[in-house]
Amino acid sequence: ARRVFSGVQPTGDLHLGNYLGAVKRFVEMQNNDWETIYCIVDLHAITVSWPGREGMTAATRELAAAFLACGMDPEKSVLFNQSQVPAHTQLAWIFSCVARLGWMNRMTQFKDKAGKNAERSSLGLYAYPALQAADILVYHATHVPVGEDQRQHIELTRDIATKFNLDFGAENFFPLPEPMIEGVATRVMSLRDGSKKMSKSDPSDQSRINLTDDADTIAKKIRKAKTDPEPLSETLEGLEERPEALNLVRIYAALAETTPEQVMAEHGGASFSTFKPALADLAVAKLAHIGEEMRRYLADPAEIDRVLGKGAEKAAAIADPILARTYDIIGYVGSR
Numbered sequence: 001a002r003r004v005f006s007g008v009q010p011t012g013d014l015h016l017g018n019y020l021g022a023v024k025r026f027v028e029m030q031n032n033d034w035e036t037i038y039c040i041v042d043l044h045a046i047t048v049s050w051p052g053r054e055g056m057t058a059a060t061r062e063l064a065a066a067f068l069a070c071g072m073d074p075e076k077s078v079l080f081n082q083s084q085v086p087a088h089t090q091l092a093w094i095f096s097c098v099a100r101l102g103w104m105n106r107m108t109q110f111k112d113k114a115g116k117n118a119e120r121s122s123l124g125l126y127a128y129p130a131l132q133a134a135d136i137l138v139y140h141a142t143h144v145p146v147g148e149d150q151r152q153h154i155e156l157t158r159d160i161a162t163k164f165n166l167d168f169g170a171e172n173f174f175p176l177p178e179p180m181i182e183g184v185a186t187r188v189m190s191l192r193d194g195s196k197k198m199s200k201s202d203p204s205d206q207s208r209i210n211l212t213d214d215a216d217t218i219a220k221k222i223r224k225a226k227t228d229p230e231p232l233s234e235t236l237e238g239l240e241e242r243p244e245a246l247n248l249v250r251i252y253a254a255l256a257e258t259t260p261e262q263v264m265a266e267h268g269g270a271s272f273s274t275f276k277p278a279l280a281d282l283a284v285a286k287l288a289h290i291g292e293e294m295r296r297y298l299a300d301p302a303e304i305d306r307v308l309g310k311g312a313e314k315a316a317a318i319a320d321p322i323l324a325r326t327y328d329i330i331g332y333v334g335s336r
Ligand code: AQP
Pocket: 007, 008, 009, 010, 011, 017, 018, 019, 020, 021, 022, 145, 146, 147, 148, 149, 150, 185, 186, 187, 188, 189, 197, 198, 199, 200, 201, 202
């Protein structure tokens, strides 16, 4: 069976990187006969800081609205928030007894997010990848569509599955999930710095396009995006040393659902004063309605909560029996 799981943190507005690297692909897979489970990972969202009670609730509803506005269909995909399905945390404990400290110490996202002051980071930030492994494996998911930044965590998930199966004598119990890091937009870069990924936590709002930005804001951010003074080269190879230009070409290709080669065939040699407006028009056509749709969903928060509650029931119906089998494998009294 092909079962897809992926999660997104409710930690602020979704940006173009989250959209092209994750959510747009979630919707494509949903519409292509995969069994799809998509989770708002609210437990992960407090590993760095807490946005306050109202903030937490609002961020979760906003992310649900963004998913729905992007075309996620709760009849086709299981859509829910993580804290409503306790099996995630229950399996995470077991995985934190399987994962080795040496493995966790190698996680680059922890190093990036903890910064210089690792001693003051939460235990949750450190243990995050074990919970992420549980998120995926509690569904026996086989495929995980994510951006490039998540590759190492999916590899860790495979290591945890392998070691659990071996140590507990449960051959092939947990599948080894495949990361699906595909397409031209697996790592969308900042609009201000071609060497940094586009990120929610970048202090500059000019560095990213948010799905809530209106048409004017989207167009303005693209017109102001950092580039070098040269026009586009004739071929894609010519952009190798020009990360900002390459990023814009890749964004164009992803939005137009074509290849960077095709974009260069059409726009190669163009100056940025013609390429940027073309990209701005395309981005507005593809993105501006998402913000409007989001606002429409957010006008009825009770309906969003109902969708998430129903999704959580469906999720638990898959996860609970897998957790029960895990307990049985371990030999916990009460599970046999
Ligand atoms: N720049 C990106 N390009 C392509 N894909 C990206 N993703 C994130 N940034 C890019 C993918 O989006 C999904 C959801 O991400 P997340 O919210 O779980 O986590 P994140 O990676 O923490 O998002 P940010 O924006 O990068 O937040 P901060 O600033 O907190 O680090 C994932 O599939 C991710 O790969």
